[in-house]
Amino acid sequence: MKPAVTKLTGISHFLAAAGYSIGGFRRLIKEAAFRQELLFFAVSLILLIAVGAALAELMIATVLFLALFAVEALNTAIEEVIDRISPEISMVGKHAKDLGSFAVVCMIVACGVFLVFTIGKHLLFG
Template identity: 45%
Template sequence: MTMEKPNGTGLGRVFKAAQCSLDGIGYAFRHEAAFRQELLLCLIMIPLAFWITHKPLELVVLIVPLLMLLVVECINSAIEAAIDRISTEIHPLSKQAKDLGSAAVFFTMLIILVCWLAVIIPLFISE
């Protein structure tokens, strides 16, 4: 007995998954202020990364953590939505889940800071 996947199989599933991803990005943009702020940060800092360096590895070090911030923010928003779907009642486990999602965003921002400092500081220090 085989179970059918809700979004089908094969190439059709890829297209449906892509549509779900676009729906998620659209929702995050329309309803999540933090996502919009972090997207704006990326829209400023990614071009800045190309201005700071042309070395491929340094570009990766500057850009990938910024994109990861958007990933982690989407996951954090998903956690919050799932918790709110279960109940809007204040509960210690709900707070824990939401706080851990927030902590993940915070650590991602620290990673961005460390990566950017690692690339920028050597530009100002002569050996």
């Protein structure tokens, strides 16, 4: 007979979840792509501030980059699972990894389009 699993509630659940999130960040920071995306975010914020972007534009950029970070984390999770359950080369594994990569590229393009539009607007029209 298996021992009963105690379900955490309240503040204990919150603290446990925060610990898992910190662990995920520690894992993700090991990825070169994520570190590059963090640099992209930092440079983007500096550029937006330099051109006089409004607070709303800074917030939109931040939300877009948080979505990029979330998609990168999910892509890394997909890669980890595929490598664990299917270490040999398989078309299913390749497709899963390719789809995750495509999702990341879509978010990078979304961030880039917003930045080009916003920075261009401020440079051209003040």
